[in-house]
Amino acid sequence: MPNVHVAIIGAGGVGKAFISQLAGYATRNPSASLATILISRSSKALVSRDYSPLNLNSWSQDLASAAATAPLAYPTEALEFLKAAPGPVILVDNTSDESLAKSYPLFLSNGIHIVTPNKKGFSSDIGLWKDIYAAAANGGNPKGGYVFHEATVGAGLPVLSTLKELVETGDKIEKIEGIFSGTMSFLFNSFAPLDGNNGGKGFAACVKEAQQLGYTEPDPRDDLNGLDVARKLTILARLSGLEVASPTSFPIQSLIPGPLESAKSADEFLEGLGAFDGDMTKIKEEAEAKGAVVRYVGSLNVETKEVKVGLQTFDKGSSIAGLKGSDNIISFYTERYGGNPLIVQGAGAGADVTAMGVLGDLIKVLQRLK
Structure with missing residues (x-):
């Protein structure tokens, strides 16, 4: 199986905890073949243009260094970058950004998988809810990506x-x-x-x-x-x-x-x-x-x-x-x-338990990609 590429949007409290947990999971499960290719904050981003894995142990320092660039424009630039990855892509949205949530159907319909604690996409207008699931593999679209959002209710609680x-x-x-x-x-x-x-x-x-x-x-x-x-x-x-x-x-x-x-x-x-x-x-x-x-x-x-x-x-x-x-x-x-x-x-709240819920969803995607 080729690398599963992970793109992370949001590196605040939950995002930091998630990256730490993801690094630990990747170390314990090398066969998962995970490659993080994007870590983005509102003003800076680390983008692996050749799709080689970013260093999850030094990402914070790298994001503060000259290696960082401006964030990719959403949704168009980000979508083109992720679509060109040489393998499956999981987009991890650790934000509460409603505009990003509105782009979920576009990413899913292009085969990008999504895991997120962002409630906005699933609790706003019901039309967006229907569009998200119509575009998703677990909503009936055979060409769509999977979407999971366990942490939108109760953080890491099931x-x-x-x-x-x-x-x-x-x-x-x-x-x-x-x-x-x-x-x-x-x-x-x-x-x-x-x-x-x-x-x-x-x-x-x-x-x-x-x-x-x-x-x-x-x-x-x-x-x-x-x-x-x-x-x-x-x-x-x-x-x-x-x-x-x-x-x-x-x-x-x-x-x-x-x-x-x-x-x-x-x-x-x-x-x-x-x-x-x-x-x-x-x-x-x-x-x-x-x-x-x-x-x-x-x-x-x-x-x-x-x-x-x-x-x-x-x-x-x-x-x-x-x-x-x-x-x-x-x-x-x-x-x-x-x-x-x-x-x-x-x-039902806290960065660590919320990140755990997000990582659990990422693992669900990995299990379905095997």
């Missing part, structure tokens, strides 16, 4: 592969429910712990703590608006057979107080958030009075076609209430599993 196996083996998905955001998991485990004692911290203080510890986006509003969870629910809904038009086509409960939506900066937002602590405290205390806790969850019901994201209360003995730290938990209620759901639980 969420999508579990769902696909349930569906493909004939099980009937009834409901999916869970905590899909490490940020929201940490935030509500701090604000509304099971024992009810959070040291007297208000919601704003918990948000600030989450930001300081690196759990939130630089601007916490990007987490609190619920859109990230909605994107993950959109992907799960579509894989369950629901044609969800977009991640804004169903109810999403934003935790951003109306007056603060237009705050000019994250600092301004955080400074004003404390004035609304009373609203969140009331919700928490109402739950506690029922022997429950409040959590930020996503859920979908296949039978009623209902998809929603927002606050819900859970009995303190439930698996969702008992989640720790920043873990994710996804419960699959199906015909076979009855009232006891199949549960996938664990770290």
